[in-house]
Amino acid sequence: MLELSDVHRYLRWKKRFPTVWCPGCGIGSIMGAIIRAVMDLNISKDDVALVSGIGCSSRMPVYVDFNTLHTTHGRAIPFATGIKLVRPDMKVIVVSGDGDALAIGGNHFIHAARRNIGITMILINNSIYGMTGGQVAPTTPLGAFAHTMPYGNIDPDFNPVELAMAAGATFVARSTVYSIVQTTNYIKKALQHQGFSLVEIISQCPVLFGRLNKMPDPKQLLKWQKDNSIPLAKAKNMSPEELEGKIITGIFREEDKMEYTQRYAELVKRVQSELED
Amino acid sequence: MALNRISSDGHPLMFVQGNEACVQGALHAGCRFFAGYPITPSTEIAEGMARELPKLGGTFIQMEDEIASIAAIIGASAAGARSMTATSGPGISLMLENIGFAYMIQMPIVVVNVQRGGPSTGLPTKLSQSDTMQARWGTHGDFTSIALAASTVQEVYDMTIRAFEVAEHFSTPVFLLLDELIGHMREKVVLNKHDNQAVVKHAFPEIPPEWYLPYTESLDLVSHPAPFGKGYRYNMTGLVHDRAGFPTSIPAEITERLETLRNKILKHKREIWQLREYYTEDAKYVIIAYGSAARAARGAVESLRLKKTKAGLIDLKSIWPFPDEPIKEILDRCNIKSVIVAENNMGQLIHPVREMLGGSVKIASVNRYDGHPLEPQEIINVVKEEIYA
Ligand SMILES: Cc1ncc(C[n+]2csc(CCOP(=O)(O)OP(=O)(O)O)c2C)c(N)n1
Ligand code: SF4
Numbered sequence: 001m002l003e004l005s006d007v008h009r010y011l012r013w014k015k016r017f018p019t020v021w022c023p024g025c026g027i028g029s030i031m032g033a034i035i036r037a038v039m040d041l042n043i044s045k046d047d048v049a050l051v052s053g054i055g056c057s058s059r060m061p062v063y064v065d066f067n068t069l070h071t072t073h074g075r076a077i078p079f080a081t082g083i084k085l086v087r088p089d090m091k092v093i094v095v096s097g098d099g100d101a102l103a104i105g106g107n108h109f110i111h112a113a114r115r116n117i118g119i120t121m122i123l124i125n126n127s128i129y130g131m132t133g134g135q136v137a138p139t140t141p142l143g144a145f146a147h148t149m150p151y152g153n154i155d156p157d158f159n160p161v162e163l164a165m166a167a168g169a170t171f172v173a174r175s176t177v178y179s180i181v182q183t184t185n186y187i188k189k190a191l192q193h194q195g196f197s198l199v200e201i202i203s204q205c206p207v208l209f210g211r212l213n214k215m216p217d218p219k220q221l222l223k224w225q226k227d228n229s230i231p232l233a234k235a236k237n238m239s240p241e242e243l244e245g246k247i248i249t250g251i252f253r254e255e256d257k258m259e260y261t262q263r264y265a266e267l268v269k270r271v272q273s274e275l276e277d
Numbered sequence: 278m279a280l281n282r283i284s285s286d287g288h289p290l291m292f293v294q295g296n297e298a299c300v301q302g303a304l305h306a307g308c309r310f311f312a313g314y315p316i317t318p319s320t321e322i323a324e325g326m327a328r329e330l331p332k333l334g335g336t337f338i339q340m341e342d343e344i345a346s347i348a349a350i351i352g353a354s355a356a357g358a359r360s361m362t363a364t365s366g367p368g369i370s371l372m373l374e375n376i377g378f379a380y381m382i383q384m385p386i387v388v389v390n391v392q393r394g395g396p397s398t399g400l401p402t403k404l405s406q407s408d409t410m411q412a413r414w415g416t417h418g419d420f421t422s423i424a425l426a427a428s429t430v431q432e433v434y435d436m437t438i439r440a441f442e443v444a445e446h447f448s449t450p451v452f453l454l455l456d457e458l459i460g461h462m463r464e465k466v467v468l469n470k471h472d473n474q475a476v477v478k479h480a481f482p483e484i485p486p487e488w489y490l491p492y493t494e495s496l497d498l499v500s501h502p503a504p505f506g507k508g509y510r511y512n513m514t515g516l517v518h519d520r521a522g523f524p525t526s527i528p529a530e531i532t533e534r535l536e537t538l539r540n541k542i543l544k545h546k547r548e549i550w551q552l553r554e555y556y557t558e559d560a561k562y563v564i565i566a567y568g569s570a571a572r573a574a575r576g577a578v579e580s581l582r583l584k585k586t587k588a589g590l591i592d593l594k595s596i597w598p599f600p601d602e603p604i605k606e607i608l609d610r611c612n613i614k615s616v617i618v619a620e621n622n623m624g625q626l627i628h629p630v631r632e633m634l635g636g637s638v639k640i641a642s643v644n645r646y647d648g649h650p651l652e653p654q655e656i657i658n659v660v661k662e663e664i665y666a
Contacts, residue, residue, distance in 0.1 A: 067505040070514035078345035082352025085336045111341040271331040
C-alpha cells in the first residue's frame with residue numbers, strides 16, 4: 001500500500017494529481033517547501049488562505065488543501081489584502097510568478113509592501129513567462145533569449161528584493177529551488193513575521209527558459225543556481241562587477257514595524273473610544 | 278453631516294446628497310468593507326465610508342487603483358464581509374476584468390457607478406447615463422448581470438440596501454447605476470433605523486465540510502461559497518470549474534457552469550424586477566426612463582396631464598435583466614400609441630425596448646448627452662410630435 005508522507009495530508013492529491021507542471025519544473029519543489037513550513041509551524045490548514053494570480057506558479061491553489069483562491073493575472077495581492085483585512089488572524093499567502101508580481105501586478109506589490117500588511121508573498125522567479133509559452137519577463141537577464149526577445153533581451157531586469165525593500169517590506173529574503181531547505185526556513189520565518197514578507201525563490205523552467213538559453217536539462221539549471229548563488233554575508237565583500245549575474249541569497253531585512261491590520265485595529269479603537277466620550 | 282430629525286413614526290430623517298444616502302443605505306444593509314479609489318462624482322461615498330466604517334468596526338481602505346479596489350472587496354466578501362465599492366465610468370472600465378471574476382466565482386459584491394460623461398475622462402463633473410450598456414455587457418465572456426437604479430435620494434438609500442439583498446440572494450455582483458445629478462442632489466431621506474442590526478446576512482453552508490462542494494446548486498440554482506477560514510477548505514478560480522471549484526475542460530461541466538450562471542438570474546428575474554408607474558392606467562404615450570432622466574420625465578408627464586394629454590411614465594428601478602415582461606404588461610393594459618425612451622446618452626436603453634416591442638408599437642426617443650439633465654420640455658416636445666405624427 002502507498003505510504004503517505006506528512007506532505008500528502010496537505011495536498012489534494014487524490015483527485016488533482018498529476019499537476020500541470022512540466023517534468024523538472026521548480027514550482028512543485030516550492031509547493032513542498034510551503035507545505036513543510038506550514039506543517040513545521042503547526043498552522044491549521046483552515047487558517048491558511050493561499051491566493052494566486054495567473055501563470056504556471058499561480059496554479060498552485062488547485063493542489064494544496066488550504067482555503068485557495070486563484071484570481072486574475074497580477075491581482076492576487078489586492079484580493080489577499082481584502083481577506084487579510086477581514087481575517088487578520090489568518091495566514092494569507094500569495095504565490096506569484098515574476099511576470100504576475102512584477103509586470104502586471106507591480107503596482108500592487110509595492111503598495112502592499114508600503115502598507116506593511118501581513119501577507120507572505122512567495123515570488124517564484126523563473127526568469128520567463130511560463131504559462132504563455134516563453135516570453136520575456138521583467139526578470140529575464142539582459143541578453144537572454146525569449147520568444148518576444150528573439151535577438152536577446154534588451155530590457156534591464158528588476159531586482160525584486162531591492163524593489164520590496166525600497167517600497168517598505170519588513171521581511172525580505174531570497175533563496176533558490178536548489179537550496180530547498182534554506183527556502184523552507186525562509187518561508188517559515190516569513191510566515192511568523194508580522195508585516196509584509198517577501199521570499200523570492202529562483203526557480204527553473206527547463207522547458208522554456210532552459211531550452212531557449214541552452215540549459216534544457218533541469219539539472220543544468222539547478223547547477224546554474226548552485227554555482228551562481230552567493231550568500232549575502234559573502235556578497236557584502238564583493239564588488240558589483242564580481243556580483244554581476246550572481247544570485248545573492250539570504251535574509252536581506254527582518255524588521256519589527258507595526259503591521260497594517262494592527263494599525264487599522266488601533267484606528268478603530270481610537271475612533272470608537274472617541275465616540276463613547 | 279446632515280440635519281437630523283425624527284419622522285412621525287419614529288424613523289430618523291436626513292437631508293442629504295444621494296452619495297451620502299448611499300453610504301447610509303450600505304451601512305444599514307450590513308456593509309462592513311469598502312475599498313475604493315477617488316473619482317468624481319462618486320468620491321463622497323468613499324469619504325463617507327472612511328468616516329463611518331471605523332465607528333462600526335468595519336474596514337475602509339483606499340487602494341492604489343480601481344483594479345485593486347474591486348479585488349479587495351471580492352477578497353473581503355470571500356472572507357465573509359458584506360462589501361462594496363463606488364466609482365464612475367473610468368473606474369468601472371478598470372474593474373471589469375475582476376467583476377467578471379466575481380461572476381465566475383459567484384461572490385456577492387455591490388458596485389456603485391455614479392455615472393459621468395464618457396468616453397475616456399469625458400465629463401468628470403457632469404451627468405450621463407452612458408454606462409447603461411456597460412453594466413450589461415462590460416466584462417468579456419457570456420454572463421448575465423444585475424443592475425439597479427434610483428431616481429430620488431430616498432431611492433438611493435432604499436436601492437443600496439436592495440442591492441446588497443440581491444447580491445447576497447443571487448451570490449453575484451450587483452451594479453447600482455446612479456449619475457452625477459442623483460449623487461450630488463440633496464433631498465429628504467427617511468432612514469430605516471429602528472434597529473441597528475445589519476439586514477443582509479451572509480449565507481452559511483448547512484452541510485459538514487467533508488461533504489461540502491461550493492458549487493452544488495440548490496433548487497434555485499444559486500451557490501453561496503462558504504466564507505474562508507471557517508473550516509470549509511475549497512478552491513475558487515476564474516477558470517471554468519466543476520462543482521468542487523476545480524478547473525474543468527469537460528464539455529458537460531462547462532455547459533452546466535455557464536448555464537447556471539445565467540439561469541440562476543434569468544429564472545428568478547421577477548424577484549429582481551422593480552419599476553414605478555406614473556399615470557400609466559390610461560396612457561397613450563408612455564415614457565420609459567430611469568435615474569435623472571426619469572425625474573425630467575415625471576415633470577413632463579405632470580405638465581402634459583394638466584393639459585389633458587394622456588402621458589405616463591415607467592421609471593425603472595432595475596435595469597438588468599431588462600424588465601420586459603412587467604413593461605409589456607403595463608403597455609398591454611393601456612391604450613398605447615407610442616413609447617418614448619428618454620435617456621442621458623445617445624440611445625442605449627432603447628435597444629432592449631426595441632427588442633421587447635419588436636415593431637408592435639411606435640418608439641420615439643429623447644436623448645441628451647451634453648452633460649446637462651434633460652428638461653421636461655424636451656420630452657414634452659417629443660410627446661407632442663408623437664401626437665401630431
Ligand atoms: C490580463 C491578462 N493578460 C495576459 C494574460 C496571459 N498570461 C497568463 S500567465 C502570463 C504570464 C505568466 O508568467 P509569470 O507571471 O512569470 O508566471 P509563470 O507562468 O512563469 O509561473 C500571461 C501574460 C492573462 N491571463 N491575463
Ligand atoms: S512552462 Fe516552465 S514554469 Fe511552466 S510548468 Fe513548464 S517548466 Fe514550469
